Amino acid sequence: MLSPSHPPGSHTMKDDADQNRPTLTRRRFFQGLTLLPVAAALPGCAPGTPTGNGTGSGTPATPAAKDYTPEFFNAAEWAFITAACDRLIPSDETGPGAVESGVPEFLDRHMQTPYAAGAIWYMQGPFLEAPSEFGYQGKLALRDILKVGIDAFDAHCRNQFDGKTFAQLSHEQQETLLKAAEGGKLELEAISSKLFFSNLLGEVKNGYFADPKYGANKDMAAWKMIGYPGMRADYIDWISVRDKAYPLPPVDLAGRRG
DSSP states (O other): OOOOSOOOOOOOOOTTTTTTOOOOOOOHHHHTSSSOOOOOOOOTTTTTTTOSSSSOOOOOOOOOTTTTSSSSHHHHHHHHHHHHHHHHHHHOOOSSSSSHHHHHHHHHHHTTTTTTTTSSSSOSSOOOOOOOGGGGOOOOOOOHHHHHHHHHHHHHHHOOOOOOOGGGHHHHHHHHHHHHHHOOOOOOSOOOOOHHHHHHHHHHHHHHHSSSSGGGSSHHHHHHHHHHHOSSSSGGTTTTSSSSSSOOOOTTTTBBBB
């Protein structure tokens, strides 16, 4: 079976036994390493298999994805997407978070494209468990991976946290669950938690740094954060410059300056 041009991948989970819940950092994000912090196990939980009643530190105050009404995701899925984006790339002193940058909107719009529907993927089988170097071999298109994964994730949360969904849990609980999913240690119905997490994280990254025309990277804030100049046509005066920040603001595909 042929793999898609951007096959669902996976992230190797490091041995975190000797670490003490380091905070989310953008340095780790940009290095391409695991994004989530090492969250301490909840009371009564084994690491990577969270259970409990969801008391934690209370329901998190997840930023709202403003001025957009989702068309692909339903209300429950939208709540999950917003909460997960807030944990994967939270706002801090370095730069904006995924929610305020519009990543949930990007995801909703992107899931309505032919690519997300598997239009350029070979989807006729056989569907095999194959090493990652052979690419994705499953039967679910990208948008189905997210839909099925969100439903399974929330079902797990309701079962383990007295009926609460992922969006209703504390940040610590959310991070523990996502970390378990990243390592494939979260048992979900109908889908591998590792497959779901790797695709969700990849799409969040794509949206965060995409051109603003696709719904995220509001005001080109992510580009400004990393010093990316965008779509400027002429860099000739700066080709030979070293160790000096490029001084001009980014330009998007529509020609707008950041």
